[in-house]
Amino acid sequence: MARLPLDYAVRNLGRSPLRAGLSVLGACLVVLLIIAAAGFVTGMSRSLRASGDDRHVILLGAGSEESIERSEIPASVGSLVAAAVPGLETSMGVPHVSAEVHVQLPVRATPDADNPRLLLIRGVTPAAMLVHRSVQITEGRFPRAGHDEIMLGSAAPRQLGLAESDLAVGSTLWIDKSRWTIVGRFAAPGTVMQAEAWTALTDLKAATKRETDSCVVLALGDAEFADIDAFARQRLDLELTAIPETRYYAGLASFFRPVQAVVWATALLIAAGGLLGGLNTMYAAFSSRVRELGMLQCLGYRRGAIVLSLVQESLLAASAGAVLASIVGLAMLDGLAVRFSTGVFGLVVDHTVVALGLAAGLALGLIGALPPALRALRLPIPESLKAA
Amino acid sequence: MNLAAPTALLALAAALALPACEKKPAPPDSAPKAAPAAALPGDLFITAAPAGPLGVKAAKQAAGPGQKVVMRGRVGGSVEPFVDGRAMFTLMDFALPACSDNPDDACETPWDYCCEKRADITANAATIQVTDASGAPLKVGLKGVSGLAPLSEVVVVGTVAQKDDSGVFVVRAEKMFVGPVVKTAPK
Structure with missing residues (x-):
C-alpha cells in the first residue's frame, strides 16, 4: 500500500495555523489536567508513605x-x-x-x-x-x-x-x-x-x-x-494499641482513596469533554477536506493510507500539546504545595506522571482523529470530488 | 521532505518519557521484620485438668511473684487477646460476664468484654506467657494451638512472674489444659 509521506501531514497542519494552534492548545490543557491529577494522587500517596518508618511503632489509645x-x-x-x-x-x-x-x-x-x-x-x-x-x-x-x-x-x-x-x-x-x-x-x-x-x-x-x-x-x-x-x-x-507507623499512614492513605478517586474522575470527565471537543473540531476539519481526500484516492492512495495520514496529523498536534503540557507540568506543577487535611504535600510530576501525560496525549490524538477520518472517507469518490 | 519538526517533537517526547527507565528505590517493608519462630515445649498442653484451680481474680489476690498458681479462666479481654508471634494471651475470670453471656447482646467480638468497665476488665485479667529460659515470651503465637481461641476455657499451672498495683498479673505457664473442666459427681 502506497503511503502518504509524513511531510504531507506536517504541511497540512500548517494550512490553518489557527486550527492547528487550537488543537495543540486543547490537547495541552487536557494533558496538563491529567498530569495535575496524577501529580496530586502521587504526591499525596508519597507524602503519607514517606511519613512512616518501618522501624517505628506508635502506641496510641485503644x-x-x-x-x-x-x-x-x-x-x-x-x-x-x-x-x-x-x-x-x-x-x-x-x-x-x-x-x-x-x-x-x-x-x-x-x-x-x-x-x-x-x-x-x-x-x-x-x-x-x-x-x-x-x-x-x-x-x-x-x-x-x-x-x-x-x-x-x-x-x-x-x-x-x-x-x-x-x-x-x-x-x-x-x-x-x-x-x-x-x-x-x-x-x-x-x-x-x-x-x-x-x-x-x-x-x-x-x-x-x-x-x-x-x-x-x-x-x-x-x-x-x-x-x-x-x-x-x-x-x-x-488501654493501649500498638501499630506500626507504616500501617498507620497506610490506613490514612486508604482513608483518602475516595478523594483520589474523585480527583481522577473529575480529570477524566474533563478530559472526555476535551476529547469530544477535539472530535468536533476534527469532524469539521476533515469534512471540509472531502474533495481533497477524494482526489488522493483518484491518485491511487487507498483509504487506509489516507486515514493513516489524517491520524498522523492529529497525533502530531496532540503530541505537541502533550509535550508542551509536560514541560509546563515539570516547570510549574512539580513540587507545588497543596493544602490538605493531612497538612501540606507537594504535587509530584515524575517520569511516571510525564509518561502517563504523553500516553494520554497520544490516545487523545488517535481517538480524536479516527472517527472523523473514517466518516470523511465514507463518500464514494465521484461524490467526494463534487463536494463543495 | 522536511521531517525536522516531527523528529524533534518525537525526540523531545522520548526524552521526557525515558527517565521512566530509572531504577526505582526498593519500597520499605510495610511491617517490621520478625525473628524466626520458637517451638513450644512438648509437654505444655495436658489432657487432664489440674485439680483445684482458682479463678483469675482470686489467684491475683492469693499469689505473689515467684509463687506457683493454678487458675482457670477464659481467653479474652480485648478484640485480639493473642499476640502475633509471641506465646502470650490474656485470661479472664469467669465471674466477669463476656458479651456472649448476655443473650440479647449481638456483639461480634464477645471476648473483648466491651460491655464491661475497663477497671473491671483489668481487675479480672491475667497475662499468660510461655517463656524461654531468660523469661522472655517465646517467639511463637498461641492462637489456634491445641484449640486455643477467644473464649476458650483454660486451666493454667504456672509461676507468677509479675504483679503490681496497676492490675498487671503475669503468669509463666508451665502446663495448660484447654477445654471445659468436667466436674465429677460425688459418689
Missing part, C-alpha cells in the same frame, strides 16, 4: 487507631514502655521514645487577624529528634519548655497562608489566644511533618489544658513489633 489526634493515653506510657521493653533503639543510653501530643489549633499572625487557619501543633520532647530523623532544624533552635516557643516546618507558611517573612525566627504567632515565639524552622522533606509546628510537650499540654499524651512513637532496635504489642496487651489498664 479505639483511636485511625486518628492520633483523637487518641489519649496516660503521660506515663513513654517511660513505662522504655523501662519494660528491652531492645529499643538508644543513643548514648537515651531510648528513642517520643511522647507526643498532636492537636490542630487555630493560628493567627496577629491577635485580631480574621480567619485563623488550623495548623497541626505537635508537642514533643527533645527525644522526638532522635525518633523522627527526617526532621532537620534549618534555622534557629529547638523550643524550650516553659517559654511558649515553637518551631515551624518548611511548609507551615503555605498551610497558614502567610509569607515566609511573617514567620521568620524571632517573630510571633497567636495560637488560640496565646502569644508564641518562633524560635526555629525545620525541614522534613516529603513528609506530613513539614506542615506542622513543634513545641514543648509540657507547654502544649498547659495551653490545651490536658494531662494526657496523644501517642508515643518509638524506634525499634533489637526489639520487634510483637514485643511492643505484647506490652500494650499486658497493660490493659493503660
Whole structure:
C-alpha cells in the first residue's frame, strides 16, 4: 500500500495555523489536567508513605487507631514502655521514645487577624529528634519548655497562608489566644511533618489544658513489633494499641482513596469533554477536506493510507500539546504545595506522571482523529470530488 | 521532505518519557521484620485438668511473684487477646460476664468484654506467657494451638512472674489444659 509521506501531514497542519494552534492548545490543557491529577494522587500517596518508618511503632489509645489526634493515653506510657521493653533503639543510653501530643489549633499572625487557619501543633520532647530523623532544624533552635516557643516546618507558611517573612525566627504567632515565639524552622522533606509546628510537650499540654499524651512513637532496635504489642496487651489498664507507623499512614492513605478517586474522575470527565471537543473540531476539519481526500484516492492512495495520514496529523498536534503540557507540568506543577487535611504535600510530576501525560496525549490524538477520518472517507469518490 | 519538526517533537517526547527507565528505590517493608519462630515445649498442653484451680481474680489476690498458681479462666479481654508471634494471651475470670453471656447482646467480638468497665476488665485479667529460659515470651503465637481461641476455657499451672498495683498479673505457664473442666459427681 502506497503511503502518504509524513511531510504531507506536517504541511497540512500548517494550512490553518489557527486550527492547528487550537488543537495543540486543547490537547495541552487536557494533558496538563491529567498530569495535575496524577501529580496530586502521587504526591499525596508519597507524602503519607514517606511519613512512616518501618522501624517505628506508635502506641496510641485503644479505639483511636485511625486518628492520633483523637487518641489519649496516660503521660506515663513513654517511660513505662522504655523501662519494660528491652531492645529499643538508644543513643548514648537515651531510648528513642517520643511522647507526643498532636492537636490542630487555630493560628493567627496577629491577635485580631480574621480567619485563623488550623495548623497541626505537635508537642514533643527533645527525644522526638532522635525518633523522627527526617526532621532537620534549618534555622534557629529547638523550643524550650516553659517559654511558649515553637518551631515551624518548611511548609507551615503555605498551610497558614502567610509569607515566609511573617514567620521568620524571632517573630510571633497567636495560637488560640496565646502569644508564641518562633524560635526555629525545620525541614522534613516529603513528609506530613513539614506542615506542622513543634513545641514543648509540657507547654502544649498547659495551653490545651490536658494531662494526657496523644501517642508515643518509638524506634525499634533489637526489639520487634510483637514485643511492643505484647506490652500494650499486658497493660490493659493503660488501654493501649500498638501499630506500626507504616500501617498507620497506610490506613490514612486508604482513608483518602475516595478523594483520589474523585480527583481522577473529575480529570477524566474533563478530559472526555476535551476529547469530544477535539472530535468536533476534527469532524469539521476533515469534512471540509472531502474533495481533497477524494482526489488522493483518484491518485491511487487507498483509504487506509489516507486515514493513516489524517491520524498522523492529529497525533502530531496532540503530541505537541502533550509535550508542551509536560514541560509546563515539570516547570510549574512539580513540587507545588497543596493544602490538605493531612497538612501540606507537594504535587509530584515524575517520569511516571510525564509518561502517563504523553500516553494520554497520544490516545487523545488517535481517538480524536479516527472517527472523523473514517466518516470523511465514507463518500464514494465521484461524490467526494463534487463536494463543495 | 522536511521531517525536522516531527523528529524533534518525537525526540523531545522520548526524552521526557525515558527517565521512566530509572531504577526505582526498593519500597520499605510495610511491617517490621520478625525473628524466626520458637517451638513450644512438648509437654505444655495436658489432657487432664489440674485439680483445684482458682479463678483469675482470686489467684491475683492469693499469689505473689515467684509463687506457683493454678487458675482457670477464659481467653479474652480485648478484640485480639493473642499476640502475633509471641506465646502470650490474656485470661479472664469467669465471674466477669463476656458479651456472649448476655443473650440479647449481638456483639461480634464477645471476648473483648466491651460491655464491661475497663477497671473491671483489668481487675479480672491475667497475662499468660510461655517463656524461654531468660523469661522472655517465646517467639511463637498461641492462637489456634491445641484449640486455643477467644473464649476458650483454660486451666493454667504456672509461676507468677509479675504483679503490681496497676492490675498487671503475669503468669509463666508451665502446663495448660484447654477445654471445659468436667466436674465429677460425688459418689
